[in-house]
Amino acid sequence: MGPLYKFGWFDHAYSLQLAGLIGFMFGFVLERAGFGNPRKLTAIFYLRDFAVLKVMFTAIIVCMLGLLYFFFFGWIDLGRVYLLPTFIWPQIVGGLVLGIGFVMGGYCPTTSVVATVSGKLDGLIFIIGMMLGSVLFAEIFPFLKGFYTSGNMGKIRLTDVFNINSGIIAFLVCLMAVGAYWFVEKVEQKFGDKDTLPKGSPKVKRTAAGLLILLGLILAVVNPDRIIAKPAIPAIKPEKQVERVQKPSATSETPDSIGFKIVDDEGC
Amino acid sequence: MNDRYSNPYVIGVILGLILLFSFYTMGRGLGSSASFARIATAGVKLVAPEHAKANAYFSKYIKGKRSPLIAWLVFLTIGAALGGLFSAFISNRIKGEVARGPSISVSIRLWLALGGGILSGFAARLARGCTSGQALTGAAELAFGSWVFMFCIFAGAYATAYFFRKEWL
Numbered sequence: 001m002g003p004l005y006k007f008g009w010f011d012h013a014y015s016l017q018l019a020g021l022i023g024f025m026f027g028f029v030l031e032r033a034g035f036g037n038p039r040k041l042t043a044i045f046y047l048r049d050f051a052v053l054k055v056m057f058t059a060i061i062v063c064m065l066g067l068l069y070f071f072f073f074g075w076i077d078l079g080r081v082y083l084l085p086t087f088i089w090p091q092i093v094g095g096l097v098l099g100i101g102f103v104m105g106g107y108c109p110t111t112s113v114v115a116t117v118s119g120k121l122d123g124l125i126f127i128i129g130m131m132l133g134s135v136l137f138a139e140i141f142p143f144l145k146g147f148y149t150s151g152n153m154g155k156i157r158l159t160d161v162f163n164i165n166s167g168i169i170a171f172l173v174c175l176m177a178v179g180a181y182w183f184v185e186k187v188e189q190k191f192g193d194k195d196t197l198p199k200g201s202p203k204v205k206r207t208a209a210g211l212l213i214l215l216g217l218i219l220a221v222v223n224p225d226r227i228i229a230k231p232a233i234p235a236i237k238p239e240k241q242v243e244r245v246q247k248p249s250a251t252s253e254t255p256d257s258i259g260f261k262i263v264d265d266e267g268c
Numbered sequence: 269m270n271d272r273y274s275n276p277y278v279i280g281v282i283l284g285l286i287l288l289f290s291f292y293t294m295g296r297g298l299g300s301s302a303s304f305a306r307i308a309t310a311g312v313k314l315v316a317p318e319h320a321k322a323n324a325y326f327s328k329y330i331k332g333k334r335s336p337l338i339a340w341l342v343f344l345t346i347g348a349a350l351g352g353l354f355s356a357f358i359s360n361r362i363k364g365e366v367a368r369g370p371s372i373s374v375s376i377r378l379w380l381a382l383g384g385g386i387l388s389g390f391a392a393r394l395a396r397g398c399t400s401g402q403a404l405t406g407a408a409e410l411a412f413g414s415w416v417f418m419f420c421i422f423a424g425a426y427a428t429a430y431f432f433r434k435e436w437l
Contacts, residue, residue: 003295016343023347025286031355034273038367042436045429051276058280063408066288082296084406086413094395095417099424103432105384108399109301114352119364122381129385134305137393138325157410198275
C-alpha cells in the first residue's frame with residue numbers, strides 16, 4: 001500500500017535516487033512539450049497556443065483520478081500523502097506576482113531549468129533571478145511573517161469548502177476540463193498559427209473526452225469518501241447528545257502554535 | 269532546429285502519471301522552486317554562516333550538520349535538468365541563444381528575464397510553492413489554496429501580458 005516511502009519500503013538515500021529518476025522524467029516531458037521555449041510558454045497569454053493549460057489541466061486530472069481510484073481500491077493511504085495547507089492571502093498575492101514574473105521572464109521555475117540546459121542564456125538569468133528573489137524574501141521575512149501566515153485555513157480541500165464529496169468534485173473537474181479544452185481550441189483556431197498547432201482527429205478527442213467524463217461519473221457514483229466516513233457511523237447515538245454529533249472534518253489539523261514553524265518544505 | 273513538439277494532451281497524461289508515481293512512492297508531489305531557495309541558502313551560508321543561521325527563513329533549510337542541498341527537491345531538479353538535456357539533445361534542440369520575440373533587444377530581454385526571475389523566486393516563497401509544487405501538485409490533491417493560487421497565476425499573467433507583448437510577439 002502506498003505511499004511506499006511512508007510505509008518504510010525504502011530509506012532516505014534511496015528516496016533521493018528516486019527523486020533523480022522522477023525529476024528526469026519530469027524534465028524530459030516538459031522539454032518534449034516545448035516548455036524550454038519561452039515563446040511557446042507565453043503564447044498562452046496572447047491566446048495563440050494553449051499548450052500550457054492543456055498539459056497542466058490534463059496532468060492534474062489524470063493524477064486526481066489516479067489518486068481517487070487508488071484510494072478507492074485501497075492501494076494508497078491518502079492520509080499519509082502530504083497535503084499542502086491553505087494560507088489564502090499569501091497564496092493569492094503569490095499567485096498574482098508569479099503570473100507577472102511568468103509573462104515578464106518567460107518561464108516558471110521548472111521550465112527555466114529545461115530552457116537553461118537547452119542552451120538559453122535567458123533561462124539561466126531567470127534562475128539567478130529566482131535565487132535573488134528567494135534571498136530577498138528571506139532577508140525581509142521578519143516584516144512579512146504576519147502576512148506569510150495570514151489566512152490560515154489548514155489543510156482543506158475543495159471538498160471541505162463546497163461540502164461536496166470528492167467523487168462529485170472530480171466529476172465536476174472533468175466536466176470543466178472538457179469544457180476548457182473545447183473553448184481554448186476554439187480560441188486557438190481564431191488567433192493561433194494553424195501550422196504549428198497540434199493536429200488531432202476529432203474522433204480521438206471525442207472518445208477521450210467521453211472517457212474522462214465516464215471516469216469522473218463513476219467516481220461520483222461510488223463516492224470514495226465513504227471509506228473514510230464509514231467508521232464514524234456506529235459512534236453516533238441518536239437518542240442523546242445530538243448537538244455533539246459532528247462529522248470528522250479535515251480542517252481539524254490547525255497549526256499547533258501561532259509562532260513560526262515549518263515542519264518540512266514538502267510542498268515546493 | 270526541430271520545432272515539432274509533442275501533443276500537449278499526450279504530454280499531460282504522461283506528466284499526470286509521473287505525478288501519480290511520485291505520490292504513490294513518496295507521498296508527495298513534484299516541485300522545484302524550493303531547490304533554488306536551498307541553493308541560495310547554501311550560498312549565503314558559505315559567505316555568512318552566522319547570518320544564515322540567524323535568519324528565520326534561511327534557518328528552516330539548515331538543520332543539523334546536513335547541507336541544505338541534500339534534499340529531495342534538489343535531486344528532483346538535478347534530474348529535471350538531465351531529463352530536459354536528454355530530450356533537447358535527441359531532438360537536436362540544444363542551441364546557445366537568448367530566446368525572445370523579433371522586436372526586442374538581447375539586453376532588454378535579459379533584464380526582463382532577471383526581473384521575472386526575482387518576482388517568481390519571491391512569489392514562490394510567499395505562496396509556499398510554484399507552478400509545479402503548489403499549482404500542479406496541490407490541484408491534483410484538490411487542495412483549496414492550490415486551485416486559488418493557480419487561477420491567480422493566470423489572472424496575474426493575463427492582466428499584465430499586454431505590457432510585455434513586444435517581448436514575445
